[in-house]
Each structure stands twice: as structure tokens, then as C-alpha cells.
Amino acid sequence: MGQLLLVDSRKLDGFEGLHQAVHGSHVDVMQLGRGRLRGSLSHVGIGDFSLSIGTFSVGMRTQRVSSDDKLIIGMLLAAEERVTHWSFDMRLNDVLVIPPLLEHDGIFHGASAYAAMRFDINEVASLFGGEARLSNPETWRRRDHFRADPDSGAIAAHRLVRIMSHLRTYRSGLTPSTADFWKRSIVECMAANVMSSLPPDDTGWLPSARRLIRRVEEYLDEAGTRPVHVSEICAALGVSRRTLHRAFQEVFGLGPVSFLRHKRLCAVHSILHESVPGSTTVAAVAMQQGFYELGRFSQYYHAMFGERPSQTLGGRTVSRLRVQPSGCEL
Template sequence: MGQFLLVDSKKLDGFEGLHQAVHGSHVDVMQLGRGRLRGTLSHIGIGDFSLSIGAFNVGMRTQRVSSDDKLIIGMLLAAEDRVAHWSFDMQLNDVLVIPPLLEHDGVFHGASAYAAMRLDLDDVASLFGGEARLSDPEAWRSRGHFRADAANGAIATRRLVAIMSHLRTNKQGLTLSTAEYWRRTIAECMAINVMSSLPPDDSGWLPSARRLIRKVEDYLDATGARPVHVSEICAALGVSRRTLHRAFQEVFGLGPVSFLRHKRLCTVHSVLRQSAPGSTTVASVAMEQGFYELGRFAQYYLAMFGERPSQTLGGTTGQIEGDGIGGA
């Protein structure tokens, strides 16, 4: 992964702006619907990995030439009319796989919104590590359509939009120390819908839960204070999400996602206690630990520590508005 970070957003005034619909990849577009095209296009770039989210108000024809050696995984976020890619009729939150060097053919019959993740094919082994059916690069060499689960798909869409919104307005939250966490968080939103479309996998051996938990905690200790995503742990230890979840439930009575959130909250608490008022903000510390829904973060914090984050920072009583974090 390269060492450059990008957060960029612009308003669209004409279909030509959608030539860059996917960051780093040229897309041929033609307007189908009548009227002046309006919309927005935002990009997050982390090295060779990117997330693009676009929205437009009229029908469009899109084609991608076969000169790009990157894998593109897309999700339909909104549509007022039919959307078709190749022979696939897309429903809300469905995931589309466009393999490297394959021509793409899409038609949006009305106003729509999409998200597109672009990455090196070799990166799937680390991003989806622990999930054997997703971590094999060969599994992504064929075009594919994955039907989203209604509940999980809606959650994934909200998360992607929230990540883009918060990083767009809080660019300092995308730093080199947290870039890997954001990359994995974005990838998981796509993976959730792919996994829900696959048959259940009940294989896999559950090692001694406490031995596995010790390996996880050793790994977390070695990473220092940066936030760590569940998929990173699965890749590093070679275990599936299902196996990890069962181990955490057996030992702690809660899942690995909740455990890691508690750990990140503790890190925020310690940083705030050690910081002088005026030297930092609650929002910046929270973003550094991967909390992008800052209103929800404040609720988690209050529930866990019995005080607002502003009270921890400097040991004073304050209102949550004083933290500089409104609703998510």
C-alpha cells in the first residue's frame, strides 16, 4: 500500500464529471435521462485502495474499458428506477464485482447513488483474511452479483455513507496510523453483503478459546495504540470471523467487535486524561481511534465511563456540545 492519503469531494454539473466515477479508473458515460445532470462525487484514497461514492439525478449509461488492472467492488446505495449491470438486475445494497481487465456495462434508468471500492487483487488476501472463500484472489476473477440481505445491506450502506461524510469533514481523521483500520472498515461493508449471499460455512475448528484469546491480545499489544479491525486479526491469526466470535463469546460473553470497541474507548479515555485542555479535542482523539459516528461514540463513552468525554479532558464538567461532536 502506498503512503498517500486522499479525501476529495465535488459537485457534479454535467455528465462529464462521472468519467471519474471510480477514483483512479476512467469510465465512459452517456446521459440517458432528460435534464441537467446534478450530483456529487467523493473519493477516499489510501495508497492504491480507494472508495468512491457518487449520486446523480438522471439516467446514465456507463462503460469501463478493459485497461484497468484493479478489482472494483461496487454497491448500489439508492435508485429510483431500474439499474442493470451486464445481465444483473440490481436491488438496493446489492454488490457487484468487476474483475481486473474486464469491460463493464451498466445502465441506470433514473436517479441513483453508488459506492465503488477499487483495490489490487493481491490485497484481498489481507483484507478478507480468515474468510477462505473471500481471501483467495482467484475467487474475484469472475464478474459477480451478490444479493444483499435486507437488514445487513441497509446497515452497510449507512456505514459507508457515514464514513465518507465524516472523513470528508474531518480530514485529520484519515492519518497514516489509522489508514489500515479505515481501509478494513470500508472493505467489511462490502464483504457483509457478499457473505450473506453465500451458503453458510459451518466448517472450521474452534481451538481452545482462551489460547486463541491470548494470541489476539498478544497481537493487539504488539500493534500499540492504533485501532485494529476484526478482519486484520483474522488475517494475522488465520481464523475465521465465526471462530473468533465463538471464542470471544465463550471467554468474555461478548463478541470481538464489542471487545475491540471497548478497548478503543479505553484508549480514548487514557489519551484524554493525559491531555491538557486546549492541546487536543475529543473529536480528533475519537477519529484517531476509528470512531466515525461521533454522536454514537459519545453515547458509548458515557455508558462505559459514566462521564462525558469533555469531563475526562481536563477533569471538568461540560456539555456534549462542548466536545465539538454533534449527532452522527
């Protein structure tokens, strides 16, 4: 009897779709760039093993809490602008390791594409067989970054996309042997970049900027939903406005004032996106998030998301493909 091959493929119409950026793992997301987010997200599941490939058209901030007990290994497939994960500056086809039960923080400054595989860390001994270092689970228990060789990295990324494309149209159940073959084929693409990796150059001010940003976000979490002024943050943390501005520019490419406004706009978008028309009003939600000049709020909102707040509250029909266990899409 064939093993189930689970396939899910959909178009993205809003940043909320990226909450499932990695199959089986919830990701918190915040839109940083301006414009209506467009993109796609595809998942392939082979038993407990999964491969996800996503694309999106505007800058995003992604965070994942330390509740996932699986190993995630990702590859950057495309990026129009800077991409950072923790304090690692990513280049095309670089590989990122997110160990089990570890918080993750990534920033995409523009349109990007990624691939991520997720599986039990105890499987590395069999999936990476033949490479002593890679088949040792301890190798993958710390966050890491592998700099891809330009030539071999491009080949590995191309193969990974081809494999996903093939499996998305695969119409037969997988036998245990074919399931193992496809898992190994996916893993090999990531492993090729790890084995040929170049030493990363992660010097610079980014790590200390990250630490300051973490302190700011902890302060914002304690403040709850009330609006917080930049001067309050500077006074509470004992930093100058100039230092704070430099840190936010280094990490996000935005000043702290713009970042706080983006954060509140994303909160409004999510509330409106999930609300039933008639259950609330745009004005009420905007006021809750600290927007008191509704005319200016509407301008900010339209510039950020490419639509009016009332359109978000009115609801959008997002077409999703129905999926059969065989992977046949209807």
C-alpha cells in the same frame, strides 16, 4: 509520519463529470434520462486503495474498457428506477464485482447513488482475512453479483456513507495502523453484503437482449460518425424491427430511434462542453452529428439537458473544492 489521505469532493453539473465515477479509472458515460444532470462525486484515497461515492439525478449508461488492472467492488446505494450491470438486475445494496482487465457495462434508468472501492486484487488476502473464500484472489477474478439481504444490506450501506463522511472531514494524516483500520472498515461493509447474500434471480430475456445490443453497437462503431438508420441496422444484422425494439426497451427502456438520438445528443454536448467559444458553432457541431433540422435539434437538446446548446458552448463555471493531502477542504 502520517500516510496521506487524499480527498476530492465536487458537485456534478453535466454527465461528463462521471467519467471519473471510480477514482483512478476512466468510465465512458452517456446520458439516457432527460433533464439537467445534478449530483455529487466524492473520492477518498488511502495509498493505492480508494472509495468513491456518487449520486446523479437522471438515467445514465456507463461503460469501462478492459484497461484497468485493479479490482472494483461496488454497491448500489439508491435507485429510483431499474439498474442493470451486464445482465444482472440490481436491487438496493447489492454488491457488484468488476475484475481486473474486464469490460464493464451498466445502465441506470433513473436517479441513483453508488459506492465503489478500487484496489489491487493481491490485497484481498489481507483485507478479507479470516474468510477463506473471500481472501482467495480467484474468488474475485470473474464478474459477479451478490444479492443483499434487505436488513443487513441497509446497515452496511449506511455505515459506508458514514465512513465516507467522516474521512472527508478528517484533518490529520493517517498512520499505517489507522490507514489499515479504515480500509478494513470500508471492505467490511461490502463483505457483509457478500457473506449474507441471497441467490440472485437473473432469469429472463435480458442476457439475449444484451447480446443483440452488443452486435448493434459493434455495427455503429464500424459506421463511425455517419448517421445510421434503424432499417439499415435491421438489414445488416438480420433482425426484425420488432425484435430490435424489444431488445432496446428491455436493456435501456428506450426504443432504438430514441437511443440513437440520445447518443448523438450526448456527442454534441461533449463537443460543445469542451469547445472554446468562437472556435466552432452550434450549427456546425449539430450537422456533424446528423442533425439537419436545427430547430427540432434545439428542442431535443433542451429537453435532454435542460439548457440551450449555446449555453453549453458558452461554458459553465463548475466550482471544485481545492483539496489538501490531509483531507481538509477549502
